[in-house]
Amino acid sequence: MTPMSGPITFNAQHSPMGAFMSFTCGNPGTRGGIGLQIGSPGDQEVFIGVIDGDRYADAPLKCLPFYIGAASTAMEAFTAETAGPSEANVRPDAVTFSPDEIKRFYSWATDSWVADDMAFTVYTPFGAIPDPAKASDKEMRDALRPAVVARLVVDNTKGTKPKTGIFALNHARTGPRMIVDDLGGKTRVGFAFRREAGVAAEVVDITGAGKADHPEAFGFMRWSATDGIREKYNPVHLLGSCPGIGFEVPAGKKYCLVLAIGSYLEAPVTTGISGKYLYTRYFTDLTDVLKSTLDSAGKMADEAEALSAKLEATALSADQKFLISHATHSYYGSTQLLDVDKQPFWVVNEGEYCMMNTLDLSVDHVFWELDRNPWVVKNLLDNFVAHYSYTDEVKVYKDEFKGAHGFDHDPSQPPPPPDAAQLARPYDKKPGGISFCHDMGAHNNFAPKGRSSYELANLTSTFSYMTVEQLCNWTLTAGCYVAKTRDTAWLKKSKKIVAEILESMINRGGEVGFAQYDSTKTAGGQEITTYDSLDHSLAQTRNNVYMAVKSWATYRTLALLFRDLGDKKSAEKSLELAKKVAGFVADQAVDGVLPAIFEKDNPGYASRILPATEGCAYPLYYVKTGYAGETLEQVFASPSEKRMYDALKEHTRKLLTDPQGRNTFADGGIKLSSTSNNSWMSKISIFMHVTRKVFGLDKDPAVAEVFKKADAAHTKWQTVGSAYWACCDQIVSGEGKASRYYPRIITSALWID
Amino acid sequence: MTPMSGPITFNAQHSPMGAFMSFTCGNPGTRGGIGLQIGSPGDQEVFIGVIDGDRYADAPLKCLPFYIGAASTAMEAFTAETAGPSEANVRPDAVTFSPDEIKRFYSWATDSWVADDMAFTVYTPFGAIPDPAKASDKEMRDALRPAVVARLVVDNTKGTKPKTGIFALNHARTGPRMIVDDLGGKTRVGFAFRREAGVAAEVVDITGAGKADHPEAFGFMRWSATDGIREKYNPVHLLGSCPGIGFEVPAGKKYCLVLAIGSYLEAPVTTGISGKYLYTRYFTDLTDVLKSTLDSAGKMADEAEALSAKLEATALSADQKFLISHATHSYYGSTQLLDVDKQPFWVVNEGEYCMMNTLDLSVDHVFWELDRNPWVVKNLLDNFVAHYSYTDEVKVYKDEFKGAHGFDHDPSQPPPPPDAAQLARPYDKKPGGISFCHDMGAHNNFAPKGRSSYELANLTSTFSYMTVEQLCNWTLTAGCYVAKTRDTAWLKKSKKIVAEILESMINRGGEVGFAQYDSTKTAGGQEITTYDSLDHSLAQTRNNVYMAVKSWATYRTLALLFRDLGDKKSAEKSLELAKKVAGFVADQAVDGVLPAIFEKDNPGYASRILPATEGCAYPLYYVKTGYAGETLEQVFASPSEKRMYDALKEHTRKLLTDPQGRNTFADGGIKLSSTSNNSWMSKISIFMHVTRKVFGLDKDPAVAEVFKKADAAHTKWQTVGSAYWACCDQIVSGEGKASRYYPRIITSALWID
Secondary structure (H helix, E strand, C coil), X not given: CCCXXXXXXCCEEECCCCECEEEEECCCCCCEEEEECCCCCCCEEEXXXXXXXXXXXXXXXXXXXXXXXXXXXXXXXXXXXXXXXXXXXXXXXXXXXXXXXXXXXXXCCEEEEEECCEEEEEECCCCCCCCCXXXXXXXXXXXXXXXXXXXXXXXXXXXXXXXXXXXXXXXXXXXXXXXXXXXXXXXXXXXXXXXXXXXXXXXXECCCCCCCCCCCCEEEEECCHHHHHHCCCCCECCCCCEEEEEEEECCCCEEEEEEEEEECCCCCCCECCCCEEHHHHCCCCHHHHHHHHHHCHHHHHHHHHHHHHHHHCCCCCHHHHHHHHHHHHHHHHCEEEEEXXXXXXXXXXXXXXXEECCHHHHHHHHHHHHCCCHHHHHHHHHHHHHHCEEEEEEEEECCCCCCCCCCCCCCCCCCCCCCHHHHCCCEEEEEEEEEECCCCEECCEECCCCCXXXXXXXXXXXXXXXXXXXXXXXXXXXXXXXXXXXXXXXXXXXXXXXXXXHHHHHHHHCCCCCCCCEEHHHCCCCCECCCCXXXXXXXXXXXXXXXXXXXXXXXXXXXXHHHHHCCHHHHHHHHXXXXXXXXXXHXXXXXXXXXXXXXXXXXXXXXXXXXXXXXXXXXXXXXXXXXCCXXXXXXXXXXXXXXXXXXXXXXXXXXXXXXXXXXXXXXXCECCECCCCEEEHHHHHHHHHXXXXXXXXXXXXXXXXXXXXXXXXHHHHHXXXXXXXXXXXXXXXXXXXXXXXXXXXXXXXXXXX | CCCCCCCCCCCEEECCCCECEEEEECCCCCCEEEEECCCCCCCEEEEEEEECCCCCCCCCXXXXXXXXXXXXXXXXXXXXXXXXXXXCCCCCCEEECCHHHEEEEECCCEEEEEECCEEEEEECCCCCCCCCCCCCHHHXXXXXXXXXXEEEEEECCCCCCCEEEEEEEEECCCCEEECXXXXXXXXXXXXXXXXXXXXXXXXXXXXXXXXXXXXXXXEEEECCHHHHHHCCCCCECCCCCEEEEEEEECCCCEEEEEEEEEEXXXXXXXXXCCCEEHHHHCCCCHHHHHHHHHHCHHHHHHHHHHHHHHHHCCCCCHHHHHHXXXXXXXXXXXXXXXXXXXXXXXXXXXXXXXXXXXHHHHHHHHHHHHCCCHHHHHHHHHHHHHHCEEEEEEEEECCCCCCCCCCCCCCCCCCCCCCHHHHCXXXXXXXXEEEECCCCEECCEECCCCCCCCXXXXXXXXXXXXXXXXXXXXXXXXXXXXXXXXXXXXXXXXXXXXXXXXXXXXXXXXXXXXXCCEEXXXXXXXXXXXXXXXXXXXXXXXCEHHHHHHHHHHHHHHHHHHHHHCCHHXXXXXXXXXXXXXXXXXXXXXXXXXXXXXXXXXXXXXXXXXXXXXXXXXXXXXXXXXXXXXXXXXHCCCHHHHHHHHHHHHHXXXXXXXXXXXXXXXXXXXXXXXXXXXXXXXXXXXXXHHHHHCCCHXXXXXXXXXXXXXXXXXXXXXXXXXXCCCCCCEEECCEEEECCCCCHHHHXXXXXX
């Protein structure tokens, strides 16, 4: 693997699967460490470093820069310290390696920092989570172990005196402790934070090829890492804030400190629907987690390295590999597998917002999960039906809209006040039908049945309802699930829902067949799309080109599901509607470009948006999985669908090669809407995938060049623009402004295809 | 009750018994609210206020100043706001009542804020915690309910338009939610923070004398209190940070919002020894706690008012009543009753340090607990024997000490380095014996068996061992327990321990009979006393007048215990040693003053300390309870003990009336050591008690005057010098610098006697 060539000082999440836990490090001068059930880095300073000497040596502790003040204590401080007096009570503080001393190797399941004779690597293997109903306890333990493995290697083969390596976490909250339980061997030491999280470690002599023995590691806990490592009489004070583990490496030796970094929350953690972590079924306590992680460390590291090697072996560019790796790291940090009434309950939390199973994220995550554990997708679909579906009516407005339209909005801020003109629009009610909530709750609080944490009435932009969007999203997710698994048993059980969905789509589609009416759930407001804080171009659901194509894909999905349900009539009706919508979309093109909103007096009419094509990702998946039973050409074979295909392709080509560059940022990054500086990396990823795989536009050298430049810019958005917040989705002019610490960018994994 | 006449803007803890929970408010402009298992205020802004109008009125929310920024938004802001435009979107922020609009009534179990037509009172009744082995579930529920009651009364009897009252908590952490479970009535509303804490409320019409009905209360949750109360369409957003409860009071009416503020932690919370809250046996969840608190609110408030009335009815001064009240509030905030292996386990946490059952605090708390629930004292004594006792040897130094002596040290800082000269002193080992650990752990982490979280080897001041001090403390605590309960069954079971204690005392006492040798646990260090961060006058155990008198009291205690055990020989031996030590103490007086340290070359020899008399508190208790079977005069009847009595009395009189005022601060507060600016309020309280009840010195008008001035100064130490930190023990020149949010000042309750 080659080291990163660009900026390396950004945070990465390092997470097991389903534990809603991250070990975060990377950004200099800020806290990180183990964070549980939060959408941000933890609150510990992370000390990973080496003393050139034994533990008591009068030499500084040289560290990776993962602690407060690390940004300012570089080599100068180091030099100043060593030049000073060497009295017993002078305890040089930690100093950081200078940036040019450090190399970082960042990949799919590994993250390595190499500096001088030290190397620190975190291993985060991922894979299938077996269905708990079918798998053995051992298999479940391996899949759900709420811990990651790390290795700190200190190479002293060329040295003439000992070196000392350390790993320590300085806690901002009170409650760290040393582990005194048996960790599975006398040479193992560990520390913990109360009952909930901890680190255990052992040293392995890796100098030669021979049998590895376990030299001594020692624990310490004082008020600082440097104090702890050097304290002669009382290395452990139970009142200390900074527990750590150290080991001395004699001259001529190369030792590896193997670290298990884990968590264990035993009580129910959620409200509304009471759930505890499914891993509590398979692990008895934190000590069990840490012990078993050390026992499995070699295997886990091998798996992680194999995954990284697999990604590195693809033909993707370094930027693409980086983006996929970064996305994967953050994805797992948001995952949470619960045990509710003795049944598994899959949750992906929405990054910094911690909304649970946001359905407009789920539909994007589906490709990733279906490649690994389709049962979690089924679990999610069923839970939406059981707990988070609703039936509404739709509003048929009696007049034209006379107010101002939606606007850009920072989603970290309170919602804007309702639009007075919109609120006052008179309407008639007509039947609506089934749809699904935006999410299932937030911050471990499940929302009441049939209600999301996000959606509110009487709004016209952020925090309004996404009724049609989520109706499509559930259907597309279900379609992908059946496409991948051919689980007709599940489909048959869901027959009623599928029928209700078609009816609901039709009721909402009016004459043109898609998204003409807002849900009565919005009261005086209007429905929005997942692009909630973008501008008018993507906020409004009605007559939106993005929603139109997504609706087309939904009808296409329904046609396949009805086919398998043996309901020919509904299948035909669905296909007919797909064609109708496709034709309507195609008809909107003006000079080869589709307006974002098909309403001439709407400001969105002038907007040019790339996500117009997003819906094509799903039929593509049905073709790829063989579920469609036809080629992509055949999918787009009907006259109206062929016309839509051509229109979307030309639209995309024109926007990407626009001489005015209205759909790229100054840095070359992709701008989803020509009229907004907001852009979502997760959605760019899908867009790029569709552009390549559905339209083959990357064969156009001009487009290929745009994408190459964009990849480089997108990398920088993450490594510089969002350095503290790990993988960030919503980027405003190159800076990670919202949707930070986010799972959704996992859509970039579609590129591996 | 009369309102406080001095400064009123200080934090108070409001806590149930044994839940390690505080609802904190009082200090302007800082966070407080519900804090669980921490030694500091919580992390919520507390909004308690009134709108002069209905909930949507274009008038500001006038609040008590318990939120960030409250310190700066006083009446000026209020005036500015109301003068502004009254458009729909102008939502005036919260403004605070000006200081002179607010009156505070602070007493033993009640804390009231009255401003304009609003009154907010928190009720914290306390009493006996019944022995769980004997009491009914209902009794235990009443005693251990982890909640407090509050009332917000809005008087609109003279109004002509509605007023709106609110109570809201703006959370710094993510996870608040509205309670949707049944709280025991349709008119009850509530909110919570995840599963762990919450507030439920209902409104009562208290306008007339007739039957009280329950007008509507409404919940809200947005990103601010003002936004929540006024939001027309979506008062509840599940993503909001600031849940609250409001109620409108029509003109002519007076309504009371009754609030239950509670917590519930269901999982084991401690490590080392795994314990969960005993209340989990009696309550099923947070909803159960809040519901039952509302059901019992009237009774709880009545009990609290009766307690406050009881204190107010005493002959104590306003300052004394305040200090007792403040101490009681903080005491219960530190209490934690656990369930360990189905047995109760009593813990008092050490304020901001959260050390568990610090034994040198326990010995001070014993009077309070024995008046209410002696079984918790027994529980503590047994747990010390079972888990936190040890056996050591003692060091007999071979030479005189040649180094520097101990020094002042801020206990919030890391310990000073070991004293090189002390470390190097050669010594022989001799048998020591049993003693007890300083504490049982810290921050919910029980220490390993036989080890405290505090004590370290090779130190000469803070964080060194307190072997003799804790040996005395366990014995004195046991003596008080038996004195109060006459539980001879327990005493007989503890016979072996009592015998071991006498032997241990003798082994440590050398020729003079008390504290001549340091424990080998200190390795190269020396033992210290509970006055750990005071100077040389009270830090060193050996030859310390405070330890001498405490040792005398310990022998006196042992004599009584051996008497009841029928061991005449040991009883006589103990009495003989008491007399010996007393004589030795008396002999040290020079010009009527006892040196702090009986070593002429020690700087402590010149120090004049008031705690010299502290040990007399215990024989006083044995007399008071009738356990001694004699009068105080008889206790001091032997020649040597009479001489010690006279010496201590004269010592105290001289120090208190010292023309140079070396044992008072400039403000009149008591200075425990003439050579240190550190003073402990808890210890001052015992000292005052002994001065009055043992020596009758308060009959001396000069001393009475000193005490009166001191009381006033001590009040200000709390209300001004420690305004944020609620009740604070360790005061440096009038400011609360350490031992904050502290339980130990409960010793002031001795004054009620």
